[in-house]
Amino acid sequence: xxxxxxLWIAISLIMLLSFIGSFVLSNLxxxxxxxxxxxxxxxxxxxxxxxxxxxxEMDPLSRELLITAQFDTGHYQFIRFINPDGETVLxxxxxxxxxxxxxxxxxxxPIDPPHGIAQISTGWQQIGTLTLASxxxxxxxxxxxxSLQLLxxxxxxxxxxxxxxxxxxxxxxxxxxxxxxxxxxITERRFVTHDEPDTPEFKAxxxxxxxxxxxxxxxxxxxxARLDSWRVNMxxxxxxxxxxxxxxxxxxxxxxxxxxxxxxxxxxxxxxxxLAQINQQLGRxxxxxxxxxxxxxxxxxxxxxPERLAGRLNxxxxxVVAPGYYNTDSLGKRIYHALxxxxxxxxxxxxxxxxxxxMPFRAGDQISExxxxxxxxxxxxxxxxSSFTVQTLPLPHDPGLMIEPWQLRLDDALNGEGISxxxxxxxxxxxxxxxxxxxxxxxxxxxxxxxxxxxxxxxxELGWCHRLDQVVLNLAxxxxxxxxxxRLAIGLSGAVLRDPSFLHRLYKQLLNTDYPTQRLQxxxxxxxxxxxxxxxxxxxxxLKPLGxxxxxxxxxxxxxxxxxxxxxxxxxxxxxxxxxxxxSESREAPVFIQGIxxxxxxxxxxxxxxxxxTEHQWQQLLALGxxxxxxxxxxxxxxxxxx
Numbered sequence: 264x265x266x267x268x269x270l271w272i273a274i275s276l277i278m279l280l281s282f283i284g285s286f287v288l289s290n291l292x293x294x295x296x297x298x299x300x301x302x303x304x305x306x307x308x309x310x311x312x313x314x315x316x317x318x319x320e321m322d323p324l325s326r327e328l329l330i331t332a333q334f335d336t337g338h339y340q341f342i343r344f345i346n347p348d349g350e351t352v353l354x355x356x357x358x359x360x361x362x363x364x365x366x367x368x369x370x371x372x373p374i375d376p377p378h379g380i381a382q383i384s385t386g387w388q389q390i391g392t393l394t395l396a397s398x399x400x401x402x403x404x405x406x407x408x409x410s411l412q413l414l415x416x417x418x419x420x421x422x423x424x425x426x427x428x429x430x431x432x433x434x435x436x437x438x439x440x441x442x443x444x445x446x447x448x449i450t451e452r453r454f455v456t457h458d459e460p461d462t463p464e465f466k467a468x469x470x471x472x473x474x475x476x477x478x479x480x481x482x483x484x485x486x487x488a489r490l491d492s493w494r495v496n497m498x499x500x501x502x503x504x505x506x507x508x509x510x511x512x513x514x515x516x517x518x519x520x521x522x523x524x525x526x527x528x529x530x531x532x533x534x535x536x537x538l539a540q541i542n543q544q545l546g547r548x549x550x551x552x553x554x555x556x557x558x559x560x561x562x563x564x565x566x567x568x569p570e571r572l573a574g575r576l577n578x579x580x581x582x583v584v585a586p587g588y589y590n591t592d593s594l595g596k597r598i599y600h601a602l603x604x605x606x607x608x609x610x611x612x613x614x615x616x617x618x619x620x621x622m623p624f625r626a627g628d629q630i631s632e633x634x635x636x637x638x639x640x641x642x643x644x645x646x647x648x649s650s651f652t653v654q655t656l657p658l659p660h661d662p663g664l665m666i667e668p669w670q671l672r673l674d675d676a677l678n679g680e681g682i683s684x685x686x687x688x689x690x691x692x693x694x695x696x697x698x699x700x701x702x703x704x705x706x707x708x709x710x711x712x713x714x715x716x717x718x719x720x721x722x723x724e725l726g727w728c729h730r731l732d733q734v735v736l737n738l739a740x741x742x743x744x745x746x747x748x749x750r751l752a753i754g755l756s757g758a759v760l761r762d763p764s765f766l767h768r769l770y771k772q773l774l775n776t777d778y779p780t781q782r783l784q785x786x787x788x789x790x791x792x793x794x795x796x797x798x799x800x801x802x803x804x805x806l807k808p809l810g811x812x813x814x815x816x817x818x819x820x821x822x823x824x825x826x827x828x829x830x831x832x833x834x835x836x837x838x839x840x841x842x843x844x845x846x847s848e849s850r851e852a853p854v855f856i857q858g859i860x861x862x863x864x865x866x867x868x869x870x871x872x873x874x875x876x877t878e879h880q881w882q883q884l885l886a887l888g889x890x891x892x893x894x895x896x897x898x899x900x901x902x903x904x905x906x
Contacts, residue, residue, distance in 0.1 A: 840874025
C-alpha cells in the first residue's frame, strides 16, 4: 500500500472518529438544551392558556374554540382539558410522523421535556386542569440539520487536510524518491549522486548512498585502470612504449580477419639505418634515449587514430597499423617528418637516417606478404640518406576495381540492390544461438562479393558511411520480419554517435516501423564508443526503450574508460580477436581476459569473444567467464541473409 493511500486512510479514520465524538457531544448538549427550553415553553403556554380559560363569562363552546385555536397555531403534540372529576372534556392530539430526520436519531437522543400543567378556575371554584406538550419534531429536525452541517464541515476539513498532507508528504519524501532512484541506478550499474537533503533522517541515508555509489564507482575505475595497466605491461615495450612484436602481429592478424570497415587501412614500416653501428659509436644509453624519444613521438603522431597499432618489430624496425585510415600518403609523410624532427632536436654527433615505406592494406591480405613487400621496398633505398615512399599493390579481390570508378559503382549499389548481408552465428556458453552478426557485402559482376574492408576506404573518403548504415538497417529490418525468433546484430559506423541528426532519423524510423525492433542489436566499434561517450549514452537512451540491444565490438585496445560504460546502458561487448589469439602464446592473456569478464559482469554487461578458432580456445574462454563467442569455430553454420 502506498504512503499516500495510507495517509488518506489515516486522515479518514481520524476525521471519522472526530466527527463521531463531536456528533455525540453536540447532540447530547443540544438535547439537554431543547428539553429545558421545551419545558419552559410548555409551562408558560399552559399558564397563559389557563388564565384565558379562567374567565367566568366564558362558556364551554368558547373554551373549546380557544383551545382549538391555540393548538392549531402552536405546534403542540397535544392539549388536554380535564374536569375536576378526572374526565377528559376536550383533547386535541397531533400524531403525524415527521420524516425530516431519521428515526434512529430520536432513539439515540430521546427528548422528553415535562408537560405544562395549569389549573383552570373561576374565583374560588376549580373547573378543570389543562395539560399540554409542545411538539419535539422541530427539535429533532434542528438536531439533524446541525449534524449534517457538522458532517459537511468535517468532510471539507478532511479533504483539505488530506490534500495538504499529500503535498507535505511529497515534499518530505522527495529526498526519499531520489534515494530510491539512486538505489535503482546502482542496481543498473549507474553510479550517480544527489545533494543531501535538509531532513536529518534522510540526510544520513543520502550520505551513505552517495558514499556507496562513489565507492563502487571508484572501485570500478581502479579495476579498469588496473586492467589497462596490465594490458600495457603485457603488450608494450618498456623502453619505447611501443607494442611488442607478438601482440602487434596478433592484433594486426585480428584486424585483417574482420569483416567491417576497420579491416582496411594504412600500414607503415620504419627502419633506422645502421643502428648496430650507431650503438657502438654513441653508446647504449644514447641509443636508448633516441629509441625512447622516437617511440614517444610515434605514439603522439598516431594518437588521433583510436585503433592504431604502433610497435617495434626488432631493434631497428617499427611498424604502424592504422585501421580505418586510408590516406596513406598523408599519414606516412606526417610520421616521417615528425621522426626527422625528433632526431634533429636530439643533435646527435652521428647522422641517423630513417627509411619509411607506407602502403594500404585490406581485408584478406596476408601479413607475411605485406611485410615482405615493405621490406623489399626498403632494401632498394640508399643507406646514406633518409627517405619516404608509398607502395601501392594491385588488389587481388576484384580485378574490375582498377578500371571501374568507385564513386559511380558505390552510388549505384547504395541506391539499388548492390548491398547484401552475410550472417555469422554468435553462440552463448551452451552453444545455443545468441544472435546473428551481419557483415555488408558489395555485389561484384567480375567475381565474388566484396567484404566491407575492401570498399569502405572509398566509402569513407566519399563521406557515405551513413548511407551504408541506412541500407544495412533496412536490410536487417526486412530480415527480422521474415524470422520469428532470431536476433540480428548490425554494425553501424561512428556517424551515428557524432551526428545527432542521423541518430534522430534512426530513432524516428525504428519508432514508426512495424518491424520487430526488439530483436535488433546495434553494434559499434569500442574505439568510436569511447571517443563519443555522450553520443553512445544518447543512442542507448533513445533506442533501448524500443527493445533494441546495444553492443560494442573489438574491445581491448583501451580499457581505462570501461568504468564509464556503467552510465551508458549497453548490453554486451565483444573482446577483440587479437587477445583470443594470444591465449596460448601469452601467460598474461588469460588473466587479462578474466579481469575484463569480471569487471564487465559487475556492470551487468555480457562478454563475448571474437574470432574463436579452436575448441581448445573456446574451453579456455568458458573457464575464464566468457558468455559467448563468434569466429571460425562456429562458422560451419554460416547463413546468408538473402537466402
